[in-house]
Amino acid sequence: GDSVTQMEGPVTLSEEAFLTINCTYTATGYPSLFWYVQYPGEGLQLLLKATKADDKGSNKGFEATYRKETTSFHLEKGSVQVSDSAVYFCALSDQAGTALIFGKGTTLSVSS
Amino acid sequence: KAGVTQTPRYLIKTRGQQVTLSCSPISGHRSVSWYQQTPGQGLQFLFEYFSETQRNKGNFPGRFSGRQFSNSRSEMNVSTLELGDSALYLCASSYLGPTSYEQYFGPGTRLTVT
Numbered sequence: 001g002d003s004v005t006q007m008e009g010p011v012t013l014s015e016e017a018f019l020t021i022n023c024t025y026t027a028t029g030y031p032s033l034f035w036y037v038q039y040p041g042e043g044l045q046l047l048l049k050a051t052k053a054d055d056k057g058s059n060k061g062f063e064a065t066y067r068k069e070t071t072s073f074h075l076e077k078g079s080v081q082v083s084d085s086a087v088y089f090c091a092l093s094d095q096a097g098t099a100l101i102f103g104k105g106t107t108l109s110v111s112s
Numbered sequence: 113k114a115g116v117t118q119t120p121r122y123l124i125k126t127r128g129q130q131v132t133l134s135c136s137p138i139s140g141h142r143s144v145s146w147y148q149q150t151p152g153q154g155l156q157f158l159f160e161y162f163s164e165t166q167r168n169k170g171n172f173p174g175r176f177s178g179r180q181f182s183n184s185r186s187e188m189n190v191s192t193l194e195l196g197d198s199a200l201y202l203c204a205s206s207y208l209g210p211t212s213y214e215q216y217f218g219p220g221t222r223l224t225v226t
Contacts, residue, residue: 043217093211102155
């Protein structure tokens with residue numbers, strides 16, 4: 001079945017460092033891809049999305065490009081801040097388009 | 113605009129009991145989804161409702177059920193609770209569906225089964 005694999009955490013960075021969180025997927029068809037973020041004690045928030053190959057989603061300095069040839073959707077940010085500390089989830093839409101399949105999540109910790 | 117609200121926020125139940133969790137979506141949203149979040153399995157899809165109809169169901173036993181009312185509010189029920197049902201249950205709403213429209217998550221209900 002469809003699945004998402006993302007890098008294990010935790011990822012620990014200093015403020016202003018470059019961030020990459022790897023995400024690869026297995027899917028039939030052409031799913032939409034998402035990154036969600038979960039701050040401590042809160043629900044998930046949509047960070048960015050891409051709906052077709054070569055689309056780039058971006059928000060709050062974060063970017064991810066839908067790479068069909070490598071089945072990847074890696075999350076990047078040029079300069080992280082302490083406030084970016086959270087758990088990041090990569091997800092894809094199922095074939096019916098009515099459910100999201102999530103990766104296990106990657107914990108990011110940024111220190112000043 | 114009020115966000116997605118879930119009640120109660122915390123619950124402690126005993127094995128064998130049943131529990132009902134409630135979710136109020138954002139006004140105007142007709143799609144409501146439920147997810148179970150655990151440290152071991154991560155986020156797993158339970159079911160999605162749209163206009164009172166279940167459109168999709170995840171791979172969970174029949175002890176897990178849900179429904180949606182005409183005002184789009186949703187409830188999920190877990191019968192004959194097991195220790196493994198301890199989890200954070202997240203509800204999410206979207207205008208017409210979770211992939212074409214942004215999905216907004218509530219803060220979750222933390223269920224502990226003892």
